[in-house]
Amino acid sequence: MATATRPIPVPRPRVLAPGVRLFVVRTKRFATSVCRIVVHRPLGPDAATAAVLAKVLASATARHPTRRALADALADLYGATLHVGVGKLGDRQLFSANLEWPTAHVTTARTALAQGLELLGDVFTRPAREPGTPALLRRDLVASERTNLLRAHAALKGDKAAWTLRQLIATTCRGEPFARDARGRAAEARAVTAEAVTALHTEVIRRAPIDIWFVGDVAPAAAERAVARHLAWPERVRRPMTAPKAVSMRPARPRPRRRVFEDAVAQTRLAFAWRGIVPHRGPAAAAALALGGVLGGGAYGRLFKELREAQGLCYDASAYYDRSKGLVVVELGVDPGDERRAAQGVRALWREVASGHLDAHAHAAFLEEQAHRIRTLGDQRGAWLGWLQQADALGLDPDPQARFERLRRVTPAALRGVGRRLGLDTTVVLRPPGTSG
Amino acid sequence: MTRARWTIEPEPLTGRPVHRATARGGTEVWVLPMPGFARSYASLTARYGSRDVTLPDGAPLPDGVAHFLEHRMFQTPEGDVFDLYAARGASANAYTTFDHTCYLFHSTTRFEANLDTLLTTLDALEPDPEGIERERGIIAQEIAMYADDASWRGYFNLLEGLYRSHPVRRDIAGTARSIAGIDAALLGRIHAAYYHPRNLVLVAAGPVDPDLVLDRADQLLTGPGRGRRNRRRRASEPPEVCRGRRRVRLPVERASVYLGLKERAPGGGRRRIERQVAAVAVLEMLCGDGGRVQRALYDEGVIDAGFYGTYEDDQDYAFATIAAEVDRAQPFVRRLTQALTAAAATPFTADEVERTRRKLLGRHLRRFNAPVQAADWLLDVALDGNPIAAGVEALARLTPRALTHRMRALLSAPRSVSIVEPRSV
Incomplete structure (x- = not known):
């Protein structure tokens, strides 16, 4: 039976300023250090404004007024990678600025820590401003990044699986914050102005709840001093906003909704959402995670085994459970002539798993996979920071071993119990015109 | 015993010791110990990819057959190799490129058992006609998925524009038509020609013991074929592009x-x-x-x-x-x-x-x-x-x-x- 061990200690936060917490982890594993600033925001109508702000911050700073100057500064740090962007966790938008840069094995190693943090501080707190109107972020950058955001929305149509999932979530969660893409909606992006972007930046710096994560081979005290020095917040209000709620759930609609889109595609994409009210902590959430995993967590899952390996219907078929929304999502691509058969197959496998049948092979493999994932968290900073951020945002136990034990205790009865809470809410089909399986 | 056979050189930036040796069956073995990590990784690669459009004797091969063989190598008389890895919590995969086909796993426990599975996976091909037929359907869906992928289509259209006859102009997975005639006999001939130990490369990295890796390669990468390494003849290709x-x-x-x-x-x-x-x-x-x-x-x-x-x-x-x-x-x-x-x-x-x-x-x-x-x-x-x-x-x-x-x-x-x-x- 699978076992897991805690990968690396869970850091305790240090409060740098009101609502600004710092988490430091020392590890010798990596040749580079990572510093990530995470801002917790509601996923609302200004999500597109935040998405534009992220790209504006990544374009230039007061000290690096052109893209080239900023790119040169990153290159000087041996090709430091800067990513500023938005994501979502349940009904919460996560705005993040992430810098990764070599702090060992390079000629700049001695000064690299301070240089990198100073550069991240420039990006996040000292952006380029409009000449003659220093209260405003640069209009040209806002206009350019607003256009690029609209382009990104349009480009999604090129990824049929992602586009189908977007329609599924938008339909299933209509009227809820989660229905919105992390980058907002195209219509909202069109209305973004330099004034709105500037106001949002000011609000973020002054009032938003912020977490800073640092992972590298630096003594925690030294890292804390360096971060406090280079990422200081002089304009912080005394009482910042609290982090918005991330979790909300609704029961499935009484009659499932089916949306069909037709386009000149070679392959039919199918997506299903089951949903219900499942407390996001505790045994029911563990059972729902197991349900998603056994159904379609990997090459061991029932969808893969039955629809791909046994019936040869598809190349990919997967499922996952989102614990912040009580959603099980299934997605696959099939020959247009097999649409009906594949849909019936998905529903039959759902009934099998949700009725408490824990296929022994799939269940054991799911637990082994989870144990493997936990053991490798310390090898992958992105996954590990994501784990800690999720635990913090959802109020989960950050100890991987404790969470794994809950998964291990899931029984067929628990699976049946959570299966009863979840109902089919929405099906989305993208298929060639004139086909219906 | 195995220790004396290694050539060890430092990686130039980090100084990590790169171990290189040849296993008794002729397979090149490369190991990079990376203590401190939890994840171990190993891959076994055949110097055979989609650009190898003939058998060594010159017999032509259909497009997509290297990729088709890759899909089939996970089937053994004992069942699906993925299941063996999954039962040990290891994650396995494979991919085909223009010039090689790579089988890999990564794991956090039972590295030796997983390595043994990897090293025996390519031993023999399971000649199961029903399984081959089923695989054809799965690959047809993979091809259809890429047919809807704008970047994939744009990239291979570019290669068809750049190259007149070089095999890189052909899609790695082939087409529904080119894979239609692939059968167990053909796959068997390709396996015998290209999947023998001298044409394989074993690579491992992570918290692994190089001597263990070489020892297992000595034991398990022994046969059955004793062919030569795939030495490709240069494809003939004019300097100008095929289409502007x-x-x-x-x-x-x-x-x-x-x-x-x-x-x-x-x-x-x-x-x-x-x-x-x-x-x-x-x-x-x-x-x-x-x-x-x-x-x-x-x-x-x-x-x-x-x-x-x-x-x-x-x-x-x-x-x-x-x-x-x-x-x-x-x-x-x-x-x-x-x-x-x-x-x-x-x-x-x-x-x-x-x-x-x-x-x-x-x-x-x-x-x-x-x-x-x-x-x-x-x-x-x-x-x-x-x-x-x-x-x-x-x-x-x-x-x-x-x-x-x-x-x-x-x-x-x-x-x-x-x-x-x-x-x-």
Whole structure:
């Protein structure tokens, strides 16, 4: 039976300023250090404004007024990678600025820590401003990044699986914050102005709840001093906003909704959402995670085994459970002539798993996979920071071993119990015109 | 016993000891111990890919058969190999490229058992006609998935435009038609010709014991075939492109443009690595973030963050690709051409070269943040057959004069353009 061990200690936060917490982890594993600033925001109508702000911050700073100057500064740090962007966790938008840069094995190693943090501080707190109107972020950058955001929305149509999932979530969660893409909606992006972007930046710096994560081979005290020095917040209000709620759930609609889109595609994409009210902590959430995993967590899952390996219907078929929304999502691509058969197959496998049948092979493999994932968290900073951020945002136990034990205790009865809470809410089909399986 | 057989060299940036030896059956074994990591990784690679369009005796092979064989190798008389890995919590996969087929796993426990599974997976092919038929359906869906993928279509249309006869112009997975006649007998002949120990490379990285890896390779990579390593004859290919322009319309909302620059075959050895490193540096200085062409087109609003330049080569082909998603394809092609011409007019400066050298050194260093990426680098080194320091040494030798010359040579290479346009245009 699978076992897991805690990968690396869970850091305790240090409060740098009101609502600004710092988490430091020392590890010798990596040749580079990572510093990530995470801002917790509601996923609302200004999500597109935040998405534009992220790209504006990544374009230039007061000290690096052109893209080239900023790119040169990153290159000087041996090709430091800067990513500023938005994501979502349940009904919460996560705005993040992430810098990764070599702090060992390079000629700049001695000064690299301070240089990198100073550069991240420039990006996040000292952006380029409009000449003659220093209260405003640069209009040209806002206009350019607003256009690029609209382009990104349009480009999604090129990824049929992602586009189908977007329609599924938008339909299933209509009227809820989660229905919105992390980058907002195209219509909202069109209305973004330099004034709105500037106001949002000011609000973020002054009032938003912020977490800073640092992972590298630096003594925690030294890292804390360096971060406090280079990422200081002089304009912080005394009482910042609290982090918005991330979790909300609704029961499935009484009659499932089916949306069909037709386009000149070679392959039919199918997506299903089951949903219900499942407390996001505790045994029911563990059972729902197991349900998603056994159904379609990997090459061991029932969808893969039955629809791909046994019936040869598809190349990919997967499922996952989102614990912040009580959603099980299934997605696959099939020959247009097999649409009906594949849909019936998905529903039959759902009934099998949700009725408490824990296929022994799939269940054991799911637990082994989870144990493997936990053991490798310390090898992958992105996954590990994501784990800690999720635990913090959802109020989960950050100890991987404790969470794994809950998964291990899931029984067929628990699976049946959570299966009863979840109902089919929405099906989305993208298929060639004139086909219906 | 095994210890004396290793050649050990330090990786030039991190000093990590790279172990290299030959197993008794003739398989090259490369190991990079990375203590401190939880994840161990190993791959077994056949020097056989989609560009090998004949058997060693010259008998022609259908397109997509290397990829088809890759799918089938996971089936054994005991069942699906994925199940064995999954039961041990290991994650396994495989992929086929133009010139090799790689089988891999990573795990955190029971490395030796997983390694044994990997080393026995390629022993024999399971001749199960029903399974082969089922696999055909699965692969047909994989092909259909890529048929809807604008970037895949644009890339392979570019290769068809660049190359007249070289097999890299053919899709790795083949077509529904080309895979229709593949059967157990054909797969068996290919397996015998290309999946014998002398044509395999074993790579491992992570918290692994090199002696254990070599010992297991000695024990398990022994047969049945005793063929020679796959030494490809250079494909015949004229220097000019096959077609200057290819266009396809797909159900997308934005156009994609792929500009290809076809260079002459570089041959092998250090010269190839030096040409490759210089080409990558040039493309970084032109198309990377803040590069000459990138910043001009980005500031004009012509491109977004998806703009890139890449370089691919082997001994008998080499090409650069510059690609972007754009609002309108034709005006972009004209503007890109102008920007490349303008960039070539001015020699590179010492500052530009030093920054690019640092970027590329940093990129190399990042590989050692994870056993999987480190092993990928090791596999490239093994398949290329060059000294492990060749790439880093080539970076150290870059000069503004040499790179300016390289830029001008690259930008004067024959060109082909592949365009993916929305159907409504």
